[in-house]
Amino acid sequence: MTEIQPVLTKAEEKMAATIAFLDEDLARIRAGKANPKILDGIKVPYYGDMAPLTGVASISAPDAKTLLITPWEKALLKDVEKAIINSDVGIMPENNGDVIRLGIPPLTEERRRTLAKQAKHEAETAKISIRNTRRDAIEALKKSVKDGVSEDIAKDAEATMQKSHDRYIKKIDELYAAKEKEILTV
Secondary structure, eight states: OTTHHHHHHHHHHHHHHHHHHHHHHHHHSOOSSOOGGGGTTOEEEETTEEEEHHHHEEEEEEETTEEEEEESSGGGHHHHHHHHHHSSSOOOOEEOSSOEEEEOOOOOHHHHHHHHHHHHHHHHHHHHHHHHHHHHHHHHHHHHHHTTOOHHHHHHHHHHHHHHHHHHHHHHHHHHHHHHHHHHOO
């Protein structure tokens, strides 16, 4: 059993990491509400290096339709504004000299459907990753049988791996359903 447990543990860790990654990806998809996570991928030039926006400014959501970005240094205001304009966020920033406001516009029905498709694609990619992890683990278990582990132990481990797979696939479906509902709710 000592050769089997590391395989199961590694596969479980990979599956958990896939869920965490999917959760982050889905959080970045704009759903019509002000969510600071939609700005996570934006990089700003800062002292000759590219720094994440969250590392050079505070981001808050004073209400459901507005994001407020306050750079820690006033000199960064133009750079932050430029980075937001050049990003794929698709919202024009309003710079008043002290802070930058992002007014989150209401989503059109077509845009909601597009975002729902994008979320579905992210969920399908995560499912593929979970399936590949299961396949790799089962191959490793079959290899361990050739190396002397009993077939019964390997079959039990495969059943355990399948249960983990099913649990994580269900979690992906739940995350997607919640995001889809959030996107399609007007």
